[in-house]
Amino acid sequence: MDGFVGRASLEWWANHATCLEKYDIDLIVTVDAAGTWRARGQHADALDTTQREGWDFLMEMDPYFSIVFPGEDQGGILVSVVESEDGTLTLTEASDGDDPAPH
Template sequence: MGQASLEWWANREICLEKYGIDITVTADEVGTWQATGRHANLLDTTQREGWDFLMEMDPHFAVVCPGEDNSGILVRVFETEDGTLTLMEVPNGHGSVNITFDLT
């Protein structure tokens, strides 16, 4: 149990958003881990809109623990209606999609 952040990276140089989470990680006897968590702080309206947008666009985040080198582990995030987050590791960094959209 502890704290971490979920970071949504647009590319290797641009992190669009970071969300603090309280996280619980468990591992089985072969080293497969599972993680659940919740946002450390209640998201305000603007933060919630940003979170929902990123989750809809691509629910893959880097989970970074304090003291780590910011490389993080790529995870797919699932959120239940009660706000519980489930983090599933993405093998070999696969799973993100490439999306292009016009901001003009």
């Protein structure tokens, strides 16, 4: 991937068969000369109260999501997500051994 600007999905998987939640995000991905990618974005639509509670719960439990780009069925890239106070999401590709959860 050379870069990406558009809508993607963040999926939180409880295990290999169960996706607990999916969030659409507007995303900008850049890739440097070494192939390291950085991504920043925001929720495509404002989260309602129930969605916000679910999001906050999942983020507190384990901030690792699979990012799925358009045209992919599932699986995507495992990323760590950090949300700033202004709602900006920063995604970092997880390295092997980062994610303690089965999703």
